[in-house]
Amino acid sequence: MGTSVFPCLFVILLTRCSPAECAGGSDSASHSTASATDKPILLNNIPDAEAFVSGAEVAVIGFFQSRYLEISVSFYLNSTEFKRLHSSEPDRRLLPCSPSCQEHEAAASRISDIQCLKHGGAAFEQYMKTFGPLSAWPLTLPPLPPQDPQSPEADQFRLAAGQIPEVPFGLSSSAAVLSHYGASENTVALFRTVHSDRRDLDMNNREVDAKKLTHFVRINELRLVTEYNPVTAIGVMQSSLQFNLLLITDKMSPKHPERMRKFRVAAELYKGKILFILLDSNLKSNERVLSYFQLKKSQLPALAIFHTPDDEHEVLTVGDISIERVQDFCNRFLQRMTKKEDKSEEKPLNEEL
Template identity: 30%
Template sequence: MRRYSLLFFVLTVWAWTLNGEGAGEEGVEAPEEATPEPPSDELLEEDDILVLTQHNFGRALQEHRYLLVEFYAPWCGHCRALAPEYAKAASLLKNESSELKLAKVDGPAEKELAEEFGVTGYPALKFFKDGNRSQPVEFTGPREAEGIVRWLKRRLGPSATRLETEAEAAQFIDSQDIVIVGFFKDLQDEDVAGFLAIAEDAVDLTFGLTDRPELFQKYDLSRDTVVLFKKFDEGRADFPVDEELGLDQADLTHFLVVHSMHLVTEFNSQTSSKIFEARILNHLLLFINQTLSPHRELLKGFQEAAPAFRGEILFVVVDVAGENDHVLQYFGMNATDAPTLRLINVETTKKYVPGAGGEITAASVSAFCQDVLSGKVKPHLRSQEIPADWDQKPVKVLVGKNFEEVAFDASKNVFVKFYAPWCTHCKEMAQTWEDLAEKYKDREDIVIAELDSTANELEAFAIRGFPTLKYFPAGPDRKVIEYKSSRDLETFSKFLDNGGVLPEPEPKEPEVPLPEAGANDSKDHKDEL
């Protein structure tokens, strides 16, 4: 069969050669290849949004002084969620300015553009001004239509209102619940540029600016100062500019976030993002039922304790009668546990509980905060009770109370799955974990276990994602190895059989390249063709 295939191949080549020679004798010229048209730089739109490519990007920069560009990927869920908001923002801005335009780029399809602008994830939004291609500004605003519009308007117009008279200042300060006014004796000073840069990004706040001596006097200021005026709590907070070091933008940004929040913030869907963006690591939570008068009376003492810890501990009220079941679940509580306090460090996730039976007063709240900050109170670790049959099945059941004893048993190699009952990925790998335990159930030196991290907390480390897989090799050193490879039975087995390390893949034999057409190949190579 191989011989006939070879013969057919040779005859076909000969026929092609003879036909070619005959055509040449007739003098028929081969048709000229059409010259491809150069790629068009035409600017097309979808939903008032420019669709940009490598070929028309430069033209878009030339024709629009301000250009916000979204780099997206068709398969990206976050990109799909942003799409209607981005289109709405484009519609809102349609009649604002001919100089401003929103655009989008398919990042995976336009790899050169994505690489040029350092796009490493999607969606990525970059703002171009005055045709400057080399230094786009990262978009830092909210990713909803109104927030996108506010962010852009800050960059098109002045980011702070110039205040000239006492009447203007008074009207400006009274116009919002929170306003920030920069008092600078010299508006050409570089500190002013730093202040305005912060104002451009902080689109949820309103900024003013003045250099008028009468306004310095009116507000009892003798040096450059940024003042946050607010219609709650203490009414005003001052940030004096260091006369030697100048204005520190990071410090001022943190100051504005901290002092724009109420001393006591109620946790809800509107405030949750601000609570976590405040960059205050310690949060003190008062759990009360707002429908009960005795519970509401506790707010007074809670609020009295707050000023001494501003910037160090964030005071938060959680209404157990509201839609906050997920918060209660996270702390392992029920609504009937209120009123009570919990303090959490959001970086370490360590939680602290006050002594039982104490009243919630300004004095007791202050004392509890001081004791936690000084290390006098140990973290509270939740744990389920040890099940009676925890070690009767192939997968051993660990809880906080037996974790140390089992995981750090010097005679065992222990492989633990840390999971959450609601986690989809955990559910998907559950059967594989059962199969793994069944495979090694007769190995005295290997233990396959699992721990519900939503109901059990550990002092050794915090679990931040699910599922998390950790291997505790036998020995006295208390080593912990995090498993980050494929979650299938074969790979798990290789990992265990190799002592908690995946073996290096065997080197592949180098591939022999196929010969080029027309080469003097051996008969075997030609038969393969």
């Protein structure tokens, strides 16, 4: 059994091009043109979040902690009602109000000695132990405007968003949105339409900064058609899709835009089943890939399809790309692999008989 195709391509590319050099070589035909100065979109409810995710091939949401509950609870703990119910004034144990809370002091009827809870502070935990869960408190949360998360992790998230303008970034501190996606606070989720799945990154690790977050997105941003390079190669190798179709062509060709249009239409037909990949033959770093498939530039464009678990693959040289030709090539290969699997299942049965 030969070496798997993608690990071979990954090694070939790494010997000729560094990830930093190739990261900027993504195919512009599959990217949006968002401005680098655009701030992440604040997603305050489930419909907004779902529309945000479904509206892009790749979308990133940062789930971060909101101060809404903390500030609201602090209002109550410092209220006349609370002091009347708990004359011992245990709220004196609260930590001093942080600068980010001070703008809300006026809303607390200017009660003396206003104090706020810090994120996850021991004081808040102590109140929970002493007076029971919030549901047991006679607490009415004041209406506050949607909160734009403010934390070191959220700041790193915004920096990363500015470095990847073609990928939409959203922020949410809504408890309903976090629950809807089963996400934890300080988690970054990357949603991929082509896989109908997502990849999560835990931002609680202090070593995760904007640079590592950017690398995480670049590795995992598999699109309807993904351009292959040392950075995207990692995500391609980790893909759950077992069938991959490679279009080997010259991006500098005047026919490239039309070829990509047809290739993308075909990719829609096999979404969730075959991963469609573009490899630019015009790059010197990809010459050894052509050699691997025993192709010459005069034979391009060409299609290469393979089944990653067993390295079964087939190459087709075509005069030009058409949707029908791509479909026929994919269907024939899928039928061939289905027959192969059926035979492998029949063999053990015959041996038992």
